[in-house]
Amino acid sequence: MAQTPGPGRQVQIAHIATQHYLQNKTRIEIANETGLSRFKVGRLLDEAVSSGIVRIDIQSPSGMRLDLSVQLKDRFGLMHAVVVDVPSDSDDVLQARLGSTAGDLLSEILTDNDVLGLTSGRTLSAMARSLSSLPKCGVVQLAGVAGPIQETGLEIMRRISAIAGVRPWTIYSPLVMSDAQAAVGVRRQPDTSQTFEQFSRVTVAVGAIGSWQPENSQMIKNRALDTSDREKLLARGVVAEFGATLITDTGEVIHDIDDRCIAISEKQWRAIPTVIAVAGGPTKTRAIRAILASGLLHGLVTDSATAERLLGG
Amino acid sequence: MAQTPGPGRQVQIAHIATQHYLQNKTRIEIANETGLSRFKVGRLLDEAVSSGIVRIDIQSPSGMRLDLSVQLKDRFGLMHAVVVDVPSDSDDVLQARLGSTAGDLLSEILTDNDVLGLTSGRTLSAMARSLSSLPKCGVVQLAGVAGPIQETGLEIMRRISAIAGVRPWTIYSPLVMSDAQAAVGVRRQPDTSQTFEQFSRVTVAVGAIGSWQPENSQMIKNRALDTSDREKLLARGVVAEFGATLITDTGEVIHDIDDRCIAISEKQWRAIPTVIAVAGGPTKTRAIRAILASGLLHGLVTDSATAERLLGG
């Protein structure tokens, strides 16, 4: 960094910099007005930057960490990466911010011709609550219900389809069944099977991420999974779930209980052009990293602390 | 101001803006790297500014208020205007900051071929104390001594000439004599008269400003001015002194006691190519305004609160 120029020169630089940067005059105009040569004006403007008189700051007006977003995008080859700065430690605040940001992203990229796929999860509920308008696109539920009743995917589907003004394709069933037989039965239901047929039409999907290690997921707490199931899956290295797709630290997908799940399959996930995950917080970091490694995602909405952990490790 | 774009677009804009503003890539380079057209890149950069994602801040790294400096310069037709931001209310801090800034300005504009003229005053003492180097220019005292001994122009002259490495032209005499006769006598002294002969060679002068209303000046407190003198001059509208030049609100120069003063005359002041005043604080505002109105000054160093008062009224 160049050393500070004298005060008189600082004033001159400030004057020229104001004319140029704040009033969009060209160097040539400024040169004519001040009697300097355009070269001198150009050199003073260079000095304005190098001496720190002109500071150029790039940051979102709405609390986004654009620098981290860009890094995340580059590092993990994502199409969409959005990092929000959440000052509070409160989990509720985090969910709300992530949800509303994901909602903004969704309103931005969705068009009339898209078909939107959704899973359930607290963050997605927050997203549904914050959305206020959407194009008239199709809305498809991608997985059964895993959590307590008030946070079900059904509530999310209800709200989002209402906003879009269309009838949603829903799945009235739990995410995991206790045995494969029961799952087959559910999949045979007309409503469910019609929804399953929509999966291939989905163009944009938004999903929550569940963590298995530490356990922060509706799925792993589900009664249909007994202790032995859980232990076997954990032994296989499962650390994250996305819909009902189970993933290890290396990004490998574990298919052991696919036949008991009522949800979009890995293959179908991969056929969707734009898959976006929304998740944040310390307990989810490992799971997010795993799902990024799997290559399932094209987009991620997370918080700045988590983004830093993802980039740092 | 345009409304905030969606988060995905914000990230894209941030990326492009970073490349352009922080890494100095051309729009064309960015276009090639991102696959966008150069026009699109240009439009996104426009949006970066209009949406507030890129903020361009013009301010001095060293606590100067460049915006006010520029305004002052324009409003009063000055060549040099320097406004420092002084957070403290302490008069000592104010003097120190003004002095050191004036010193910086002086080091900046003085060359070997200049001849520097100085008056006395607290602020100029502070300037002398803060100066650390000067070119080998001539140094001339422009007025007799008005204040208490430790703040005399003599101390200032001693220090500044030592820094410049030259012999100064000094005036060992009070600023005001009690009668014209005495003044004639002083002016006849060889030392004094030699110094007076230098006045016409002075190219850069720095002077303090004294306020007569409210009374904040060494001159008005001088014992050589009795109550009746003071009252007469105040009745004539004197509000400020610069050296021994007395000035009214309208900028008119009052010559009533010129014959009793040992100092550079108005005419000689006006012959100096660069005359700079250093003064600040609420009590000096009116005086500064008066001297600006007189057209004696080419430069002013002051504090931000005073600058705002000067510009505001």
Place this chain on the structure above:
DNA sequence: ATGTCGTTTGCTCATATGAGCATTGGGTAT
């Protein structure tokens, strides 16, 4: 479908700008 409107995109061409070089000028050592 068809036409219309408003928006987005890329084009042309005149203009602004940067890189690198030659010139100047002032200070310094011989």
Place this chain on the structure above:
DNA sequence: ATACCCAATGCTCATATGAGCAAACGACAT
């Protein structure tokens, strides 16, 4: 004085950029 050096200045010419326009597109109503 003379030669030398370094910094500051302004030049030429190739390149980057902006203004304004025209084509393409998409949403919507008819």
